[in-house]
Amino acid sequence: MPWSRFDREWTEPGEGRILEFKDAVREAIDQAMQLDERVFCLGLDADDRYAVYGTMKDLTHPERVMGTPISENACTGVALGLALSGMRPIHIHMRADFLPVAMDQICNYIAKWRDMFDDQCKVPLVIRAVIGRGWGCGAQHSQTLHGLFARLPGLKVVTPATPHDAKGLLLSAIRDDSPVLVLEHRWLFKNEGPVPEEIYFVPLGEGRRMREGRDLTIVANSLAAVHAMKACESEGIDADLIDPRCVKPLDLPLILGSVEKTGRLLVVDYDSPFGGFAAEILAQVAEAGPGILRAPARRLTFPDRSMPASGPLERRFYPDVQRIAEAAHRLCGDPVAAGGVG
Amino acid sequence: MTERTGIRPEQAMKMLRTMRTIRQLSERIIPLYPKDVMETPVHLCIGQEAVSAGLCIHLRDEDLMVLGHRTHGPALAKGLPLKSLVAELYGRTTGCSHARGGSMHVYDGEHGIPGSSAIVGGNIAVSVGLGLGRKLLGSEGIGVAYFGDGATDAGVFWESLNFAALKEVPVLFLCEDNGLSNVMPKSEHMFADPARIAGEFMPVYRADGTDVLSVYEEAGRAVAQVRESRGPAYLHCTTKRWMQHQGVLEDDLPYNPIDPEKDCPIVRFEEFLLRTRLATPGELAAVGEEIERDLDEAFAFAEASPYPDPEAMEV
Ligand SMILES: Cc1ncc(C[n+]2csc(CCOP(=O)(O)OP(=O)(O)O)c2C)c(N)n1
Ligand SMILES: [Mg+2]
Numbered sequence: 288m289p290w291s292r293f294d295r296e297w298t299e300p301g302e303g304r305i306l307e308f309k310d311a312v313r314e315a316i317d318q319a320m321q322l323d324e325r326v327f328c329l330g331l332d333a334d335d336r337y338a339v340y341g342t343m344k345d346l347t348h349p350e351r352v353m354g355t356p357i358s359e360n361a362c363t364g365v366a367l368g369l370a371l372s373g374m375r376p377i378h379i380h381m382r383a384d385f386l387p388v389a390m391d392q393i394c395n396y397i398a399k400w401r402d403m404f405d406d407q408c409k410v411p412l413v414i415r416a417v418i419g420r421g422w423g424c425g426a427q428h429s430q431t432l433h434g435l436f437a438r439l440p441g442l443k444v445v446t447p448a449t450p451h452d453a454k455g456l457l458l459s460a461i462r463d464d465s466p467v468l469v470l471e472h473r474w475l476f477k478n479e480g481p482v483p484e485e486i487y488f489v490p491l492g493e494g495r496r497m498r499e500g501r502d503l504t505i506v507a508n509s510l511a512a513v514h515a516m517k518a519c520e521s522e523g524i525d526a527d528l529i530d531p532r533c534v535k536p537l538d539l540p541l542i543l544g545s546v547e548k549t550g551r552l553l554v555v556d557y558d559s560p561f562g563g564f565a566a567e568i569l570a571q572v573a574e575a576g577p578g579i580l581r582a583p584a585r586r587l588t589f590p591d592r593s594m595p596a597s598g599p600l601e602r603r604f605y606p607d608v609q610r611i612a613e614a615a616h617r618l619c620g621d622p623v624a625a626g627g628v629g
Numbered sequence: 630m631t632e633r634t635g636i637r638p639e640q641a642m643k644m645l646r647t648m649r650t651i652r653q654l655s656e657r658i659i660p661l662y663p664k665d666v667m668e669t670p671v672h673l674c675i676g677q678e679a680v681s682a683g684l685c686i687h688l689r690d691e692d693l694m695v696l697g698h699r700t701h702g703p704a705l706a707k708g709l710p711l712k713s714l715v716a717e718l719y720g721r722t723t724g725c726s727h728a729r730g731g732s733m734h735v736y737d738g739e740h741g742i743p744g745s746s747a748i749v750g751g752n753i754a755v756s757v758g759l760g761l762g763r764k765l766l767g768s769e770g771i772g773v774a775y776f777g778d779g780a781t782d783a784g785v786f787w788e789s790l791n792f793a794a795l796k797e798v799p800v801l802f803l804c805e806d807n808g809l810s811n812v813m814p815k816s817e818h819m820f821a822d823p824a825r826i827a828g829e830f831m832p833v834y835r836a837d838g839t840d841v842l843s844v845y846e847e848a849g850r851a852v853a854q855v856r857e858s859r860g861p862a863y864l865h866c867t868t869k870r871w872m873q874h875q876g877v878l879e880d881d882l883p884y885n886p887i888d889p890e891k892d893c894p895i896v897r898f899e900e901f902l903l904r905t906r907l908a909t910p911g912e913l914a915a916v917g918e919e920i921e922r923d924l925d926e927a928f929a930f931a932e933a934s935p936y937p938d939p940e941a942m943e944v
Contacts, residue, residue, distance in 0.1 A: 289665075289670075332811060332812075332813070335811070335812050335813065336812060337812075354813065354817065356779075356782035356810075356818040356819065357749050357750065357779050357780065357782040357783055357810060357818065358782045358783055358784065359783075360783075360784055361784060384748065385748065387748075388748060388750070388751075388783075421670065422668055422669070422670065423667075423668040423669030423670065423720065423731045423732070424669070424670060424731065424733075424747075425669075425729070425730055425731045425733055425734050425747070426729070426734070427733070427734075427746065427747045427748050428670075428733070428747055590942055592942075593729075595728065595729040595937070595942075596668075596669055596717075596720060596726075596728065596729055596730055596731025596732075596734065597668075597720030597721070597724075597728035597729065597731070597936065597937055598668040598720050598936070599720070599936045599937060599938075599939045600720075600728065600729070600937050600939055600941075600942055601668075602939070603939035603940075603942045604942055
């Protein structure tokens, strides 16, 4: 389905004002810009009429939003320079697939800058990029890449799943004095949930238990967390669902505590498998908690290939609610209904 | 319309057929697209047909070209069969990229298209490599870097110009300048005239990209320059994008006004063909009808072709 017709998939229950994910992002940026005049946004198409899927719409300070040419590598260097000169830049990308164009600046400069000079300077830089499958967009416009970027020492990687976390994590990222990459899944933008009106901060590195359960621990972030939640609700899975919220820094204690309780671990990671986020969690759990697993840990990820364009292949490439449910049942030794999406 | 008489009738008709194929394919896609039978973003080439047609008539299969995201026009002009393009748009295994590519990623090894890329800019460097490879292997072929005005924003464009000039690479840089990068007008994304600066590195040619004869002439010179010198050249074609950047709606940007007669490369060329008696009204109508039949066949082929098997995704 093209974006224009893609609708809300989930509403987070809770009290208070309800906002869409994209409006929560917008509010974080708007409030940060009002609070601190050093906050400055730049990015390709950041200032055009589509306003980055609405996340940059009607800001109080449009004069601090700068559109850029198709020069991602140079502009990422400019963003680092802005941060080093005392500003608090937010560099915005319509798609995370454009970040590899700027890999030199991200990998060789930004991630390493504080460490190379033994922390004598701050790098208060946020890179915001939209991730996720499009609609027949193929290999170059459907990537997630959070596992790749988390490999870089010095870079924090944040992946909100709910409107509440989208706002609170982005505000923390903007306040942070180190570079933070915030990856927002395009499929979450119309989801709703309670979002406080005032400024608040979700600490980077603090995960969240989305629901309590006994049979297994599911760790999932970003869109996968929402799908895991839906799988538990609709398929009667009694899982402890942990959304780490940050790929890095990773809230290992929260995950370990849960696995100690359930003895089973499924990581759902909408990214490629090799050496990725799921692999890292499995490795850390194996290291820190030998013997706490009653069954082999399992991960559900993309296949280790590029995203295909054709509809049937593309739909198969992304795990979904059904396949999460199946993986959870299998891990618990439950019979898996025949005829399910295998 | 430029008045030139040197063109041979069969070449004139070939360019017309190419332009009409690109146009009529787009016109087929427009009403079908909202039905979701083509699940892939499309970047249509309506208004820009003359650039692909006027360039590719000078190219051979051994000339290699890696395209950007706006593939349909240049790919068809270079020789990609209509039905393998349509089948790719339909996500079928018979498509030119076997259903893995979609609209932005087309492949045709036989006709010198070793792929296309939707990350703006990078294909320029790849095309320089194609040219260098042709030279190193002793082929007569050349590389062609086909890109939009937006791609000149990227460092890789300037690095590629420098490399191609320094290393004498037989590559043609073809800038299809529709004055827009998505909704951004050129004045907002590029400070200088890239063609003027390219002149510091290599011979530069300029053409009116809404006039296929202008492109035909200048591309003829530019391609000959690359073939004979075994070094680079640059051709800048200004043109107009009639549709929105992506999708099947007409463009509505106030700074991109379209005159459907004066800006139309096909209207202008057909008028020329009639005036110079290179074609009769009946012959022109026959071209259009023939293409409609080709399109019927291509769409029927695509619709009858199988989808790939999703189970093949398992690793
Ligand atoms: C590196 C990169 N940044 C941004 C984009 C998003 N994008 C796709 S096409 C496009 C505009 C390209 O303009 P131009 O090169 O003039 O080609 P045109 O679409 O006009 O043919 C943009 C910004 C991209 N694909 N790649
Ligand atoms: Mg353009």
